[in-house]
Amino acid sequence: MALIKIIRDVRLGAKTLLLHKLRSLLTMLGVVFGVASVIAMLAVGEGASREALDRIRMLGSTNIMLESVKPTDTPDDRGQRTRVLDYGLRYEDERRIREHLDHVQRTAPVKEVRRSAWLGERNKELRVVGTTWAWFELVPRPIIAGRILGERDMDRTSNVVVLTEHGARRLLATEQSIGSRIRIVDGYYEVIGIVQNEEASGETQIPDSRVDAYIPLPVARERFTDFDVRITAGSIERERGELHRIIVQVDDEDNVETTAAAIQRMLELNHPNGDFTVQVPLQLLRQREEQQRIWNWTLASVAGISLLVGGIGIMNIMLASVTERTREIGVRRAIGAKKRQIVSQFLIETLLLAGIGGLVGIAVGPLLADRIESLSGIPTIVPTWAIALSVGISMTVGVVFGLYPAARAANLDPIVALRHE
Amino acid sequence: MTTQLTDTVTPQPPPTATRAQAASGPAAGDDGRPAPGSPVIVLEDVHKHYPMGDQVVRALAGVTLEVRRAQFWAIMGPSGSGKSTMLNLLGCLDRPTSGRYVLNGHDVSDMTDDQLSEIRLRELGFIFQSFNLIPQLTVQENIELPLYYQGWSAAASRERAQQTAERVGLGDRLGHRPAELSGGQQQRVAVARALASDPQVLLADEPTGNLDTATGQRMMQLLSDLNTQGKTIILVTHEAEIARWAHGQIHMRDGKIERIEGNG
Numbered sequence: 001m002a003l004i005k006i007i008r009d010v011r012l013g014a015k016t017l018l019l020h021k022l023r024s025l026l027t028m029l030g031v032v033f034g035v036a037s038v039i040a041m042l043a044v045g046e047g048a049s050r051e052a053l054d055r056i057r058m059l060g061s062t063n064i065m066l067e068s069v070k071p072t073d074t075p076d077d078r079g080q081r082t083r084v085l086d087y088g089l090r091y092e093d094e095r096r097i098r099e100h101l102d103h104v105q106r107t108a109p110v111k112e113v114r115r116s117a118w119l120g121e122r123n124k125e126l127r128v129v130g131t132t133w134a135w136f137e138l139v140p141r142p143i144i145a146g147r148i149l150g151e152r153d154m155d156r157t158s159n160v161v162v163l164t165e166h167g168a169r170r171l172l173a174t175e176q177s178i179g180s181r182i183r184i185v186d187g188y189y190e191v192i193g194i195v196q197n198e199e200a201s202g203e204t205q206i207p208d209s210r211v212d213a214y215i216p217l218p219v220a221r222e223r224f225t226d227f228d229v230r231i232t233a234g235s236i237e238r239e240r241g242e243l244h245r246i247i248v249q250v251d252d253e254d255n256v257e258t259t260a261a262a263i264q265r266m267l268e269l270n271h272p273n274g275d276f277t278v279q280v281p282l283q284l285l286r287q288r289e290e291q292q293r294i295w296n297w298t299l300a301s302v303a304g305i306s307l308l309v310g311g312i313g314i315m316n317i318m319l320a321s322v323t324e325r326t327r328e329i330g331v332r333r334a335i336g337a338k339k340r341q342i343v344s345q346f347l348i349e350t351l352l353l354a355g356i357g358g359l360v361g362i363a364v365g366p367l368l369a370d371r372i373e374s375l376s377g378i379p380t381i382v383p384t385w386a387i388a389l390s391v392g393i394s395m396t397v398g399v400v401f402g403l404y405p406a407a408r409a410a411n412l413d414p415i416v417a418l419r420h421e
Numbered sequence: 422m423t424t425q426l427t428d429t430v431t432p433q434p435p436p437t438a439t440r441a442q443a444a445s446g447p448a449a450g451d452d453g454r455p456a457p458g459s460p461v462i463v464l465e466d467v468h469k470h471y472p473m474g475d476q477v478v479r480a481l482a483g484v485t486l487e488v489r490r491a492q493f494w495a496i497m498g499p500s501g502s503g504k505s506t507m508l509n510l511l512g513c514l515d516r517p518t519s520g521r522y523v524l525n526g527h528d529v530s531d532m533t534d535d536q537l538s539e540i541r542l543r544e545l546g547f548i549f550q551s552f553n554l555i556p557q558l559t560v561q562e563n564i565e566l567p568l569y570y571q572g573w574s575a576a577a578s579r580e581r582a583q584q585t586a587e588r589v590g591l592g593d594r595l596g597h598r599p600a601e602l603s604g605g606q607q608q609r610v611a612v613a614r615a616l617a618s619d620p621q622v623l624l625a626d627e628p629t630g631n632l633d634t635a636t637g638q639r640m641m642q643l644l645s646d647l648n649t650q651g652k653t654i655i656l657v658t659h660e661a662e663i664a665r666w667a668h669g670q671i672h673m674r675d676g677k678i679e680r681i682e683g684n685g
Contacts, residue, residue: 004574004575005572008575015557016557019557327553328555331549331553331554331555332555333538334514334541334547334553335542335566335570335614336538336540336541336542336543336570337538337542338535338538338539338570339534339535339538341570415514418514418549
């Protein structure tokens with residue numbers, strides 16, 4: 001019974017709105033664009049944050065990344081550029097972390113060098129990483145062909161190499177190249193496999209984004225030593241460094257931060273000059289999540305302003321409508337309509353405007369997000385909660401901006417309203 | 422839907438000395454009308470004051486009046502005499518500043534806004550000079566308006582509207598919009614709307630003011646017929662010719678009843 005009455009009231013409201021089709025349509029447009037842009041902006045924000053978080057997750061949420069840092073030049077060094085700079089993480093650091101810290105499950109020590117490599121006639125400079133089989137546990141990637149480094153390769157005579165997708169492309173190696181030999185400087189290595197690697201993106205450092213080839217760490221240590229000579233812009237830099245990076249895997253996310261702090265303390269004892277950094281992807285993840293959340297809300301609020309403008313548009317039209325229909329209100333009141341019946345009549349009309357506008361906006365919003373994605377390449381994801389939120393907001397807009405005109409209509413003195421021309 | 426209307430109904434007869442002798446005539450039956458019944462409208466020393474700037478306008482200054490069932494009165498008077506204020510009070514659109522107003526057994530004097538709405542809905546029918554139909558609604562929907570506010574079902578309300586429209590001779594115009602009708606027809610719709618919920622009292626404010634003479638005559642004939650069928654009618658007009666359709670004329674001046682002719 002009540003439902004029938006509501007349907008009747010809504011039909012009557014719709015009929016009144018249809019009397020002024022253009023006006024109602026224009027009023028609705030405000031809400032349509034408001035809701036659509038809120039959805040689109042939330043979709044852009046959600047897409048961006050999903051992507052960034054996926055990237056960070058690739059670093060592993062239970063991993064801790066240690067990196068060697070070249071100490072900044074002190075003024076004394078200026079004159080003697082040719083001296084050997086000795087810095088960075090040591091083999092000994094890796095062993096201590098692995099053996100003395102409770103929650104550490106695995107460590108992957110990394111030694112990076114850039115060297116000339118040949119496959120047949122093809123010659124390119126490759127970024128070669130000397131590491132252990134643990135790397136492939138901590139940075140798991142699909143194997144394209146062959147196999148990855150195993151425990152048996154951890155010997156300084158095991159001259160094998162695993163190419164990354166990127167490295168393989170540079171040397172024009174294919175699946176048929178498995179078993180063939182490549183030359184790096186003056187040593188020959190058998191290609192045993194090709195693995196996928198992630199491309200670098202944004203500011204997130206992914207450990208394998210700049211790697212062309214993996215060789216066993218003992219081999220790298222033997223062949224390339226710990227000394228490196230770099231010739232840059234007219235000066236020669238001689239450096240000594242054992243490891244460039246250590247990836248530490250902790251048993252549980254809950255222990256990541258305490259373990260990272262323990263590692264920090266441990267390293268500080270042996271590295272008073274601070275030639276290392278400790279990065280916790282989990283912390284990065286949390287920071288990013290927080291940043292992203294703020295950013296998403298900023299986007300949505302900006303879009304919300306257009307919804308607000310839409311609401312003001314509705315209020316404006318409803319106020320005009322109340323003035324225009326003062327006589328009608330007077331007549332209804334004289335016949336015996338109560339104030340709240342007048343309020344509900346006008347509120348139904350605003351809710352219809354806001355509601356239909358909102359529904360259209362919900363249909364348009366994802367299309368708008370699609371359009372943004374195809375035009376700018378920014379990935380967008382329309383979250384379900386954004387749709388729910390928009391419905392809520394547009395109805396709230398209807399009530400908030402409808403209540404004042406409706407109350408104004410209801411509070412007209414019927415005697416005055418009847419005399420209104 | 423039933424708002425409590427159980428206000429004190431104390432049928433205290435007003436002091437006869439100051440009382441307008443509206444109901445003092447014999448229970449006339451010689452002109453074929455049904456015998457006037459119990460009092461429907463009782464006004465006792467009603468005052469209405471409006472603040473206007475720092476002045477107070479005494480729109481009504483002590484009006485006492487009794488109207489019985491099935492009477493037909495015309496209220497007359499120059500502008501500023503208080504006849505509009507009188508109609509607003511009788512129509513429960515306004516409350517008296519002091520004094521008592523009992524309508525069909527309900528003491529209206531101190532009712533809340535909602536209670537007044539309910540009284541207007543159940544007890545009164547309004548007919549206005551400018552028809553005051555709602556333009557976006559059809560004739561049918563206009564007539565149904567009081568039924569809608571009374572919460573009638575759609576089917577019952579439709580049937581009642583059709584009956585009422587036939588009663589005023591508009592049975593074939595139900596689907597039209599007011600703008601498609603002549604003035605006389607529009608006023609008939611207004612009468613049908615006033616009759617739809619079958620109130621006891623009809624209040625007509627210059628009902629012929631916007632009609633030509635012939636149409637106005639037909640409108641008055643309609644009201645007269647309704648009165649014969651038992652409706653109590655109060656008509657406000659400044660035209661003596663129109664006022665003659667009523668069975669009694671109340672002349673007002675300076676917020677008071679100046680004199681009364683006839684016996685309603």
